Amino acid sequence: MIGGGQLARMAHDAGIPLGLRFKLLADTAQDSAAQVVSDVVLGDYRDLETLRAFARGCDVVTFDHEHVPTEHLRALQAEGIAVRPGPDALVNAQDKGVMRARLDSIGVPCPRHRIVSDPADVTAFAAEGKGSSSPEAGDAGGFPVVLKTVRGGYDGKGVWVVSSEAEAEAPFRAGVPVLAEEKVDFVRELAANVVRSPSGQAVAYPVVESVQKDGVCHEVTAPAPGLPADLAAEAQALALRIAGELGITGHLAVELFQTRDGRILVNELAMRPHNSGHWSIDGAVTSQFENHLRAVLDLPLGDPRPRAPWTVMVNVLGGDYPDMYAAFLHCMARDPGLRIHMYGKDVKPGRKVGHVTVFGDDLEDVRERARHAAAYLRGDITE
Incomplete structure (x- = not known):
């Protein structure tokens, strides 16, 4: 690896x-x-x-x-x-411009988008309005606009939401191509995680709800609460189709917007285990990590079904509390059913240092327990 x-x-x-x-x-x-x-x-x-x-x-x-x-x-x-995945597949996760062009070519619904050359071109893109790039685009044109460097961005880095031509200057200073996208008026963010082997076997995990804070995944609920069964099936089928069309081997995460008019649009692709699938370590019969390894070795894939009706994963980001050991012991003693995963990293503000997972029959109970533990580990609460 x-x-x-x-x-x-x-x-x-x-x-x-x-x-x-x-x-x-x-x-x-x-x-x-x-x-x-x-x-x-x-x-x-x-x-x-x-x-x-x-x-x-x-x-x-x-x-x-x-x-x-x-x-x-x-x-x-x-x-x-x-x-595995091969370079012709992986480039679609490395280069957002390549990804958008490839998804357009196979008819995948995406936000309205195009490569822009300078701040004035961003203003022109904003003025173009709905439908000039894709008939399936989400919202009407105009500012604000989302700008992304086509390579190198992750966890909110390399992404700007701009409301004027003057604000659009910063992304161009890096000297790399910039992708402009409409700012979608979405209800929530979803993720469809699938795994595909070289022999073509594929499995799909339940579609999850993903909550972002400052461009970083904060909380994941599996399955996405209140998601209509037909829309969940559509998201899984779309992710499986993308995996097949792009020739992906291993894990694919398809990050999605659920729009207010009941559709889904593809936001990003990741061709590796993904934060939106961490819940599966404890909450699924076979985790995303095991299935990724099985896939790249062309072993039979494992069962992706959940172990319980609900699983909630909350990320632990570092704060001003550098020693988490005492907090770790407190959380373990307070809630023996809690699963805590620490990554062995030095604690720095905003850095992902671990995550906590809880699964069970009652969504509100599971969610409260996971949130409480993550907040205690971060030092946000003391009891």
């Missing part, structure tokens, strides 16, 4: 019962996954020779992030190394 973050750490844990030998390319020995994996190579994932040396002897190479240069992955693949 290339990348040593918490996704690699949780994937390693899922691979132990499968008997996998796990090799990791990490930036530093203190990376989240490097603390628990025995076979760690330290190096720069942007260097082709480092990648070649690392991949030598591996049955398959996969990722915990999408930042490995596409041309390097193509070089590895040309040399007979199994790269």
Whole structure:
């Protein structure tokens, strides 16, 4: 696995019962996954020779992030190394402009969008209004407009919501292409998580509701409360179709907007285990991490069904409370049914350091318990 973050750490844990030998390319020995994996190579994932040396002897190479240069992955693949997902699929998660063009070509509903060249072009895009890019676009034109750098953004980074031409100047300073999208008037955000193997077997997890704060996933509820069965089925079918059309191997997260007129629009794609699927570690028969590993190795996929009617996952972001150990003990003692996952990271304000999960029959009870534990771990509450 290339990348040593918490996704690699949780994937390693899922691979132990499968008997996998796990090799990791990490930036530093203190990376989240490097603390628990025995076979760690330290190096720069942007260097082709480092990648070649690392991949030598591996049955398959996969990722915990999408930042490995596409041309390097193509070089590895040309040399007979199994790269999953492959570069032609992964580029759709690496480059938002490529993704939008590809989704348009296969008729996937997306917000109105186009690449813009400068702030004046953003104003022109805002004025174009509904329907000039896609007949399925969500809202009427005009400011505000969402601007995204086509590469490198995540967790709200590389994303701006601008209300005027003057505000649109910042994204262009990076010197990379900028994608403009309408700001969708949505009811809530959803995520459809699916897994696909090279042989074409695929499974779909329940569609979840995802709550974002400051561009970062804050809370996930599985399944999405009150989501009509036909719309849930439509979202799952759409995610499975995207996985097949793009030739994805492994886990695919399709982030969605549920619009006020009862439709769904695709917001983002992620081709790796995803924050919106963390609930599945404790709440599903087979976690997203185990199914991702099964898929990239072309093993039979596991059952994605939930263990209980409701599962709620809340992220723990660092605050001004650097020592979480006492809070960890308090939460464990207060609620023995709580599942706490810590990532081995130093606590810094706004940094993802862990998550908590609760599952059960009563949504309000499950939600309150998960929120309370996460708030206590963050230091937001003291009792």
